[in-house]
Amino acid sequence: MIESAIDVIITGLVLGGLYALIAVGLSLQYGVGRVLNVSHGEFIILAALAAYSLYTVTGVHPLVAIPVVAPALFAIGFGLDRTLFNNLRRTSFDEDHFEGRSLLVSFGLLFVIQNLMLVFWGAGLRGLSVLNTPVEILGRRYGLNRMVTLLVAVTVSVAFYLFIRHTRLGKAIRAAAERPDMAEALGVNRKRVLAICFGLGAGLAGLAGILYSMMFEIQASRGIELTVVAIVVVVVGGLGSITGSLIGGFLLGLVISLVNFIDPSLSLVAFYLIFIVVLLVKPSGLLGRQIHAD
Amino acid sequence: MLISTILSEEKPALVTIPLTIVALWIAPNIIPASMAISLITVLMYAILTLSWTMFSGPTGYISLATAGLFGVGVYLSAILRGSLPIEVVVLIGGLAAFLVALAIGLLTLKLKGVYFILFTFGVAALIRSSVQWFETRISGTVGRHVAGASNETVYLLLLILFAITLIAAFLLKHSSPGLALQGIGQNQVAAEHIGVDVTRVKVLTFASSSVLIGMTGAVMATRFRYIDPNVAFNPLISFLPVLMAILGGISRLYGPLLGSLILVALQEWLITEYPYVYLLVFGATLVAVVLWLPGGLVEVAQKGYIKAKIQWIKLRMRITRLRRERQAKRR
Numbered sequence: 001m002i003e004s005a006i007d008v009i010i011t012g013l014v015l016g017g018l019y020a021l022i023a024v025g026l027s028l029q030y031g032v033g034r035v036l037n038v039s040h041g042e043f044i045i046l047a048a049l050a051a052y053s054l055y056t057v058t059g060v061h062p063l064v065a066i067p068v069v070a071p072a073l074f075a076i077g078f079g080l081d082r083t084l085f086n087n088l089r090r091t092s093f094d095e096d097h098f099e100g101r102s103l104l105v106s107f108g109l110l111f112v113i114q115n116l117m118l119v120f121w122g123a124g125l126r127g128l129s130v131l132n133t134p135v136e137i138l139g140r141r142y143g144l145n146r147m148v149t150l151l152v153a154v155t156v157s158v159a160f161y162l163f164i165r166h167t168r169l170g171k172a173i174r175a176a177a178e179r180p181d182m183a184e185a186l187g188v189n190r191k192r193v194l195a196i197c198f199g200l201g202a203g204l205a206g207l208a209g210i211l212y213s214m215m216f217e218i219q220a221s222r223g224i225e226l227t228v229v230a231i232v233v234v235v236v237g238g239l240g241s242i243t244g245s246l247i248g249g250f251l252l253g254l255v256i257s258l259v260n261f262i263d264p265s266l267s268l269v270a271f272y273l274i275f276i277v278v279l280l281v282k283p284s285g286l287l288g289r290q291i292h293a294d
Numbered sequence: 295m296l297i298s299t300i301l302s303e304e305k306p307a308l309v310t311i312p313l314t315i316v317a318l319w320i321a322p323n324i325i326p327a328s329m330a331i332s333l334i335t336v337l338m339y340a341i342l343t344l345s346w347t348m349f350s351g352p353t354g355y356i357s358l359a360t361a362g363l364f365g366v367g368v369y370l371s372a373i374l375r376g377s378l379p380i381e382v383v384v385l386i387g388g389l390a391a392f393l394v395a396l397a398i399g400l401l402t403l404k405l406k407g408v409y410f411i412l413f414t415f416g417v418a419a420l421i422r423s424s425v426q427w428f429e430t431r432i433s434g435t436v437g438r439h440v441a442g443a444s445n446e447t448v449y450l451l452l453l454i455l456f457a458i459t460l461i462a463a464f465l466l467k468h469s470s471p472g473l474a475l476q477g478i479g480q481n482q483v484a485a486e487h488i489g490v491d492v493t494r495v496k497v498l499t500f501a502s503s504s505v506l507i508g509m510t511g512a513v514m515a516t517r518f519r520y521i522d523p524n525v526a527f528n529p530l531i532s533f534l535p536v537l538m539a540i541l542g543g544i545s546r547l548y549g550p551l552l553g554s555l556i557l558v559a560l561q562e563w564l565i566t567e568y569p570y571v572y573l574l575v576f577g578a579t580l581v582a583v584v585l586w587l588p589g590g591l592v593e594v595a596q597k598g599y600i601k602a603k604i605q606w607i608k609l610r611m612r613i614t615r616l617r618r619e620r621q622a623k624r625r
Contacts, residue, residue: 105584115573
């Protein structure tokens, strides 16, 4: 009994770490930039496939590839915000109009990126087997890749939390999220902050993608599932709250791991049920700002 | 009131709607058989898109529940088709979609913007995963066989549904609920203040337009022949209508038809040699349309037509002026 409890908790934390990383990226893009980026999952898969190719072709270990892949995705995200979303922001009447249009544009991006990946990598499953030596924790054996994932996810989450709380740029990002006009009046370069946020979101997706490639089989068409995970976690944590996404990620990971233990075929049902109930009962999520009712 | 509006302002629609239906009715007999089969897909997407625009177009509430409503129709058809004639099955599919949409509508009264989009998406996903769980755990099947219907029957049924959708969309646009919906889209509070029963109009329009989505699902099940939750509740069925409506032109009657024609044509043209390129092209087009052509392709065509007409009138005026000047000189 205790053994299975430890099992559920550790699997939940590993899953939750990945969820948290995935969700924080989206939370940055939506919370600050107001772009509900439904192509978020495609960025994750893109990074996973890049890590796969780097490993199989040049033999570079996925963990070593992080400093290459994550900045590359940051650059792509930064560029996309500067061109596409900046253009949209300039030409929309108001915030709501922009939200709708940017959602549609990210739908377009979803199709473009996903099908580019299908053209280059094909539709088949690709698996990496790295770091799969077992390690013993509290008398149970787990794959080293899972433990590394948990370690990286927790480190990055904490580092990111400190960055958002205490650095100058982090403060500018929070200011731009909470009171865009006031932040701008006080000298925050909003355009640059927004592009950085979108880039950071894509970069975190890159990091998550590399961890994903070490744990799961990669398939080019799986991005949408990851986007859904990100959206559910972000809503549960509170749209726009970065800390909420971190907590929500770990929380949902634990819940799903528990449901998986009871009946694996129920995990998706539980996942969507939590999502819908949160939307109905408390749309602002665990830590979200109060949304203004009409 | 209604008839006079139709006669005075929308004369072309009285001609174009019957013309479109007749053209689509004759088309399978003229064009090659392979293209006639693609027309089934065109009609399916056209109905889904047009019924989606009835509610989401004027109000701006983007619903992603289409796949859920469609799938409900598909599954009921698969279960009932063996014991009931297809017409009855289609009606039941429509009724079920109505009830599901009514429930969604009542639950989402307070949700706006992104929250509405996310909720409708979540409901469709929840229905899908619940059916999947039920099938594997309780009924112990992965998928179901559906007694098929001939391509001609499927086409005829879809054409009838399309005609109903087209007429309903046209009537809605020119009736007081339609105007109320537009008012809600532009300013919900103001609409409430001038006496629009916002809740009733929103929920009833959403539920009624969903009837057609459920019916289409029930018809398409007999064409799929074999279904499982991944076919019936394919999330693309929620996404593609939105994209096709935007591409074709969301506020125009023929935008959805044009959007579906383009998508299916791209699909047929590219799918054999470059299987993924059609969705790639589609995505890129969508980005371009949202950025540069907010009215969709139909508006582009209309603007082009009007510009050409203006040029033509200018040219004729010029010719008459020249003629007059020449006559004056002779005198």
